[in-house]
Structures are given as C-alpha cells and as structure tokens.
Amino acid sequence: MSLLEGLRRLRFWRRRETLASELEEELEAHVEFLARDFEQAGLSREDALAAARRQLGSTTRISEASRDQWGFPWLDALLQDLRYCLRSLRLSPGFSASVILTLGLAVGANAVMFGVVDRLMLRPFPQLRDPDRVHRVYLRSNHRNREQITSSSAYARYLDLRRWTTSFEAWSGWADRRIAVGSGDATREVPVTLVNAEFFDFFDAPPALGRYFLPDEDQTPRGAPVVVLAWGYWQSEYGGRNVLGERLHVGPISCVIIGVAPRGFTGVDEGSPTSVYLPITTYAGNHPSERNATTYFTRYNWDWMEMMVRRKPDVSVAQASADLSNAFLRSWNAERELGAALAPAEVARPTALAAPLKSGAGPDAGLEARTALWVSGVAAIVLVIACANLANLFLARALRRRRETAVRLALGITRTRLLGQHLMENVVLVLSGTVAGLLIAQWGGSGIRKLFVAAAPLDVVTDWRTIGLAAVMALMVALLTGLAPALIAVRGGPEVAASLKAGAREGSHPRSRLRWALLVAQGALSVMLLVGAGLFVQSLRRVNRLRLGFDAEAVLLAEPKLRGTRLTPEEEIGLGRRVLEQGQALPGVEHAAWAGSVPFYSTSGTGLYVPGIDSVQRLGQFSYQVATPDYFATMGTRIVRGRPFTAHDRAGTPLVGVVSESMARVLWPGRDPIGQCMRVGNDTVPCTTVVGVAEDAFQRSLVDDQRLHYYLPLDQFRTNEGFALLLRVRGDPALQAEAVRRQLQPLMPGQAYVVVRPLDELLASQRRSWRFGATMFSAFGLLALLVAAVGLYGVLAYNVAQRMHELGIRMALGARPGQVVRLVMGQGIRYAMLGTAIGTVLALFAGRWLQPILFQVSARDLRVFGLVAALLLLVAGFATAAPARRASRADPNTALRAE
Numbered sequence: 001m002s003l004l005e006g007l008r009r010l011r012f013w014r015r016r017e018t019l020a021s022e023l024e025e026e027l028e029a030h031v032e033f034l035a036r037d038f039e040q041a042g043l044s045r046e047d048a049l050a051a052a053r054r055q056l057g058s059t060t061r062i063s064e065a066s067r068d069q070w071g072f073p074w075l076d077a078l079l080q081d082l083r084y085c086l087r088s089l090r091l092s093p094g095f096s097a098s099v100i101l102t103l104g105l106a107v108g109a110n111a112v113m114f115g116v117v118d119r120l121m122l123r124p125f126p127q128l129r130d131p132d133r134v135h136r137v138y139l140r141s142n143h144r145n146r147e148q149i150t151s152s153s154a155y156a157r158y159l160d161l162r163r164w165t166t167s168f169e170a171w172s173g174w175a176d177r178r179i180a181v182g183s184g185d186a187t188r189e190v191p192v193t194l195v196n197a198e199f200f201d202f203f204d205a206p207p208a209l210g211r212y213f214l215p216d217e218d219q220t221p222r223g224a225p226v227v228v229l230a231w232g233y234w235q236s237e238y239g240g241r242n243v244l245g246e247r248l249h250v251g252p253i254s255c256v257i258i259g260v261a262p263r264g265f266t267g268v269d270e271g272s273p274t275s276v277y278l279p280i281t282t283y284a285g286n287h288p289s290e291r292n293a294t295t296y297f298t299r300y301n302w303d304w305m306e307m308m309v310r311r312k313p314d315v316s317v318a319q320a321s322a323d324l325s326n327a328f329l330r331s332w333n334a335e336r337e338l339g340a341a342l343a344p345a346e347v348a349r350p351t352a353l354a355a356p357l358k359s360g361a362g363p364d365a366g367l368e369a370r371t372a373l374w375v376s377g378v379a380a381i382v383l384v385i386a387c388a389n390l391a392n393l394f395l396a397r398a399l400r401r402r403r404e405t406a407v408r409l410a411l412g413i414t415r416t417r418l419l420g421q422h423l424m425e426n427v428v429l430v431l432s433g434t435v436a437g438l439l440i441a442q443w444g445g446s447g448i449r450k451l452f453v454a455a456a457p458l459d460v461v462t463d464w465r466t467i468g469l470a471a472v473m474a475l476m477v478a479l480l481t482g483l484a485p486a487l488i489a490v491r492g493g494p495e496v497a498a499s500l501k502a503g504a505r506e507g508s509h510p511r512s513r514l515r516w517a518l519l520v521a522q523g524a525l526s527v528m529l530l531v532g533a534g535l536f537v538q539s540l541r542r543v544n545r546l547r548l549g550f551d552a553e554a555v556l557l558a559e560p561k562l563r564g565t566r567l568t569p570e571e572e573i574g575l576g577r578r579v580l581e582q583g584q585a586l587p588g589v590e591h592a593a594w595a596g597s598v599p600f601y602s603t604s605g606t607g608l609y610v611p612g613i614d615s616v617q618r619l620g621q622f623s624y625q626v627a628t629p630d631y632f633a634t635m636g637t638r639i640v641r642g643r644p645f646t647a648h649d650r651a652g653t654p655l656v657g658v659v660s661e662s663m664a665r666v667l668w669p670g671r672d673p674i675g676q677c678m679r680v681g682n683d684t685v686p687c688t689t690v691v692g693v694a695e696d697a698f699q700r701s702l703v704d705d706q707r708l709h710y711y712l713p714l715d716q717f718r719t720n721e722g723f724a725l726l727l728r729v730r731g732d733p734a735l736q737a738e739a740v741r742r743q744l745q746p747l748m749p750g751q752a753y754v755v756v757r758p759l760d761e762l763l764a765s766q767r768r769s770w771r772f773g774a775t776m777f778s779a780f781g782l783l784a785l786l787v788a789a790v791g792l793y794g795v796l797a798y799n800v801a802q803r804m805h806e807l808g809i810r811m812a813l814g815a816r817p818g819q820v821v822r823l824v825m826g827q828g829i830r831y832a833m834l835g836t837a838i839g840t841v842l843a844l845f846a847g848r849w850l851q852p853i854l855f856q857v858s859a860r861d862l863r864v865f866g867l868v869a870a871l872l873l874l875v876a877g878f879a880t881a882a883p884a885r886r887a888s889r890a891d892p893n894t895a896l897r898a899e
Helices: 003-014 016-040 045-056 059-070 073-090 093-122 155-163 231-238 280-285 290-295 317-337 367-400 402-410 415-451 464-489 494-505 513-545 569-585 631-635 661-667 733-747 759-802 804-812 817-853 862-887 892-898
Strands: 134-143 146-150 168-181 188-195 226-229 247-250 253-260 276-279 306-311 351-356 555-561 589-595 623-627 639-642 656-660 677-680 688-694 709-713 724-729 753-758
Touching: 016 045, 073 093, 073 415, 093 367, 093 415, 093 464, 093 759, 134 317, 155 168, 155 317, 168 247, 168 276, 168 280, 188 280, 226 231, 226 247, 247 276, 276 280, 280 290, 306 317, 317 351, 367 464, 367 513, 367 759, 367 817, 415 464, 513 759, 513 817, 513 862, 555 569, 555 733, 555 759, 569 589, 569 724, 569 733, 589 631, 631 724, 656 661, 656 677, 661 688, 661 709, 724 733, 733 753, 753 759, 759 817, 759 862, 804 817, 817 862
Parallel strands: 188 276, 226 253, 623 709, 656 688
Antiparallel strands: 134 146, 134 306, 134 351, 168 188, 168 306, 226 276, 247 253, 555 724, 555 753, 589 623, 589 724, 639 688, 656 709, 677 688
C-alpha cells in the first residue's frame, strides 16, 4: 500500500459511518431504478423489487467490500477484539484484579530496585562527556599480606600520576567535604566539592551565570579565593538573582562568587547534592593544619582526594591501567625516598586501575552496593514467582473456558482470530499491571530513600530508563504467561467435539502437570527469599545488639569548629577547659569528657614502640585516644582490669595509658599487661606504663575492625589533631542537642561555631546496609509467600471445581467428608513440601555468595531454615483449607444424575 493510498484510506476511515449511510442510500436508489424498469415490463411491485435485488446482487457483500476500501480491516478487527476483551475482563473482576495486583507488585519491586542499582552503578553522571572513556583511579597494594584498594590519594600522588602517564587526555581531582558556609546567623554546614580547574571540562555543562575556575586560580601552594555556586543553592539562598562579584565565606576563606553551575548539574555527587564548588588548592592551602597547608603537594601523608581521568580514544582500559601502574610504582619509590615507612615495591606490589567512575561499580564497592545487587536479584525472583502465578491463572482461565471456545470454533471463528483475542486480553492485563507497578514504585521510592540514602532521589514516572525496563518486563511477562494458555485454549481436533458433549462432566479432565510444576517452583523460590530475609533479620539483630565498647545511644557529640580562628596552644587549652566546664554544668548531663577523636568519625595514629618487639606496626593498625579522665564514664566503656587514668595523671607525673583487651593479647600474649612499657610517638621518649585494660571498642568499622586501641590522659599527651566534647545525658540525646548547642555557642571565639548531634548518628551508615537488606528481603519474601499462597489456593480451588463430579462419585461410593478433606489438603501439602525441599537446597547452594554481606550469622543457620519451612507449610495448610472444605461438600446426587 502506497503512502497516498494509506492517507486516502485514513481520510475515508474517519468518515466511514457517513460513507456507509450514503452507500446504503445509493444501493436503495439502484434497487428502486431497476424495480421501475421491471414494473414497466409488466411485473408487480413485489416481483419487480425481488428481480431488481437479484440483478444487483448481495448488497451486504458490496457494503463489506466498500468498507474494506474505506479503511484498515486489521484495525477494525483489532478494535473489535479490544472491546471484546474489555467486556470479558469486566465480567470477571476478581481474576482481573488478581492479575493486575500480582504483576503490579512484582514490576514495582523490580522498578524500584533497578532505580537504585542504576543510580549506584549503571547510569552515567548527568552531562558527563564521553562517559565510556572517563574513569576513577584506584590504587592497590599489599599491606601485612592483605590486599588494600582505595580511591583516596594524596595530592602529591595525583601530581606524580598525572606527570608520569601518557594514556589520558584529561585529569582532575576532587574531594567532598561539609564546610561552614555563610556569615553570622546564616552560617551552616553544607556539602562543598573541592575541584581542579579542569573538573568542569569533563562535562557538557556551560555555566548558567558567570564562568568556572581558570587554571591560574587553581595553583599550588594556594589557589584563588573564588567559588562557583550550585544551581539549587543559588536558588534557595539568593533567589536566582545576579550574585557575580559578591563575597561568600566558605570555611575561613572570604571568597568571590564567579559563577553558577547550570540546572541539573550534579558533578560526581553520589550522596547529598553539592552546594558550592571551591578550588581544591584553595582549600588545601588554607587548611587549619599548618603542616597540611604547606606540604600537601610535596608529601604523601594526607590521603584526602579522588582522581578522575579521561582516556585517549585509541587507548584501551587495560593499557590505561598498565600506564597508571607504572606511574604508581615510580611514585611509591619516590615516597620511600622521602623516608616514609613503606614496604619495598617487591613486597607491596603497587598497581593502579582505571575503573568505572561510579564507586558502586568499582573494585572497592561498599556493602551497600553489594546489598543492593542482592536485593535486585530478589526482586527478579519475585517477578519470576509472579510470572508462574500468572501463567497458572491464565491456564486455569483457558481450561475453564474450553466449552465456550469450542462453541465459538463450531460457529466459525478462525483459530487465528481466537488466538489474537486471547493474546489481546493478556496484553491488556499485563500493561495495566505494569502501569500499576510504576505507580507502586513511585510511591515506594520515598521509603527507599529513607533506607538507602545513596538511592535518592527516585522519581520513577519521569525516568525513561526505568519505564523502558518496565516495558521490557511487560513484554516478557506477556509472552511467558499468555502464549501457552492461549495455544491450549484454541487446540482443535477431537477436543472441540468432546468439549461440546462434555456437559456436567466438563471438569473430569486429566490434571495439568504444568500448573503443579509452576506451583512447586513458586514454593521453592519463596523459600529462598524467606531464608535470605531471615538471615538479614538475624544480621540486623546482631548489629543492633552488638556491644560496641561504648554506649552511643546515650552520648551527645559537641564539635567546635574554629573556622580559621587562630588560637595559640594556651588559648586552645583554655577554650577546651571552658567548654568542658560549661558542658558539665548543663542540666541533664551526667558525665562530660574532652577527647581528641571520636569513634566512627575520626581516629588518630602515631608511632608505637614496645620493648622486645621489632615492629609493632606489623602486628596490626593501632589507634589512640587522648581524653580527660571522665572519658570512660562518659562513653560507658568498661575497665576490665586495673584502673582508668584519673585527675592525678597530669603533666609532670609518670606517663600512663590504658589499652584494649585485643591490644593486650597482641602485644603481651600470655602475660599481664598491667605495668608493661610502651613508647608513644618515638622510641626515645619515656615509657608510658599500662595501668588498665578496657573492653574492646569498635573505632572504624563494624566489620574487620581489629580494635587495637589505647587511651592516654589529655594533660600528658596534648595534640593538635582536633578535639570534641562528649556528653552523657539523661533521656533522648536528639531532643537535647539544640539546647546544648545554644549553651555552648557563646563560648566560641570569632567566627567559630559548635555542631551538636547524637553520637548514634555516626553509626547509621554502618547499620544501613543490613537494615536495607532485612527490610527489602523481608518485604519481597513475604510478597513471594503471599503470591505462592494465592497460587496454591487458586490451583486447588480450580482443581476441586473441576473434580466435583469425581468427588461426588466418591461420596456416593461411601467416602466420608474427612477423607475427602485429607485427599485435597494432602495433595497441596505434598507439593508445598516438595517446593520447600527444592528451595532449601537452592538456598544452601546460594549461601556461599550471600555470606560475605551477613553479620556474624552463618548462611546455613538451621534455625532460619527450620522456621522458613514451618512457615511455608503453615501457609500451605491455610491455603488448602478452603478448597478442601468445599470438596467435602460435593453432592453425590448431582454426580449420579449426571450419569
């Protein structure tokens, strides 16, 4: 059909009703003209009309042929099938609702999890230029016979790699920090991204206002005091007005605003969106630590930034990684020449990788990313279970409508048309379920944001990638669930005659092995998901009940931020003393301590020397805490042997310290640690005598933390590595944080301020992955169990309905209702047990991959497996009870009359 012919038909199709009326009038006029001729020839009126119609031929055939020329017959047939489908579904609302809800929940679960994984691993950063050639640089080395990999680097290392590689056409470094921005009462901590001048060249994102940093504004040792605002911050704080040339305090620096990033630009943000962009050398050159500010570009002792590169078009990823590794080896040796305590390159084997820019897709993917992948697999299993359930529903519907199908075939409908109508019904249901799933995913996205911060924001209904995935899932589900039942429904041959003659015995057909196989598969997959849910719930319980070595839920952290205010050591000591005294005097405060570091937030390390041990560093990673004497009472850390340091352990008295239990076992195995000597900082300083042993406390991570930690009196070991006030309070710390801040703020000098928050907030990120896994595994596992239970009920209910004639005969021959109940329930329970057995084997097999993301729980925990098996069998019992009860009421008289 040519284009002109198609347009002509389209024009006629829109006027087909008018044309049909005009054709009918024209045909009647032809009949009338012919009838007049026959009347003039002597025929009567009735005979003339009859003769005229015979001569003209079938007007119906003429009308149909004309209609075919006026439009598209296939479109008319399609619309007729669609109307038939909608009427059919309206007459069976229970079936339609079951299909749409089941599919909606499964598609919604997969859409949500695809959104999470897509943002974590797959989707390029917005406006990134040549994303296939842009990489994050990772550094890998062996440390104490363990491979370590990190993307954090020193600025000096960045300069080395950039200078000694040739595979890249662009380089940039960046770092994310929370920094005080603004002045006076408007001061607040916001996310700030520190970037090289080349950073914005990686993106196709011209500034919305002004310009970006110039190369001469990002020079060592100290960059220019200029900033670029993010679009969101510009709108919320400045109302979108022209701010070029205005000043903004970022940390201790008074900066000039030179530009605004465009709407939608996020850079490489993977968490909270950035508010301000600052030259990376400006931040480093104004760092509060004088050591860092003057040596960050020549020494390697401050790993604080990330590196981003763009490969040249003719360079492969393997070649780029090899080039980076050679440069990293040269840089490693250069660091050793400066006197760093690094292992020889032959031992450390330093290498570098050009890896995906998304951290979740890199070699150092965190626990959250791995958990998200597992939960995505769980969502896919839920979809498979839903497909099995839908296939069962469609199959049961097709079998139930066999007699109707046989009648329609006997009346002349073609099998192709009948198959098309079945597929149309399937497509309408699947599309409705998919739309429902997208709406469910949009609603559930807010819950995911609370559980999984890295996934925010999740706007499913405007995300074409997620909608595309949903469309693909809909097509797959339609093909998997609808084609086989439709083919069964339109089978011909002797079955048409048998269905027409079946009458009351229509249901006495052989059982469908396919339906029972699908049911067993649903049960097996449900067991796998429920086992995973149980293991994650156990992990979360272990995490929540874990003794950390301190009571985080009862402690407030008050952190003074000097913001560039320069204090002499004496002034710093005086400020700390005033803040501590004020904190101790606050109502509701039980204990207060001034500390140099905070668990899960900052740790301190230095050289440690013990007589009789050649290298303490080879035994593990040791960290220390300097604090005032009330530290142990404030944190709730128990002293298990000896004593804590006290107010008597001050400057001028013998040096003392407290070590953790693990540290005591490692340094003095089989010996009493009390009274032992250790030298802190240098092997020539006086001995620090161990006077107590404290319980182990986690400092860096809930996983893989050696807990080799020791405590020193602040008055004897003052450092300039930071400080914080810890307050043990009565009641909920979160409710008292603001009141404490208002009491401490007047003590801050100059532009300094204080941030107060519950210490327990620092643990939220540590626990998030297990909470996310437990919640999502449980939700999907229960959803799978519900779908499997509905499937079991549906299969048994349909089976009982089809066997009512047989059951009636059994009752007539003497079977008791209890025997019929046992027959039906036994059948369902047997299949449930088979599904449980298969699912248990599969869960045991998959446990070895799940084990690394569990917390102190075996992937083969027999209690979890036993509870899941009992739960599935219990649910199977409830699902089979109603069909079994109906079977026990089969009427023998009806069965006998049918004979």
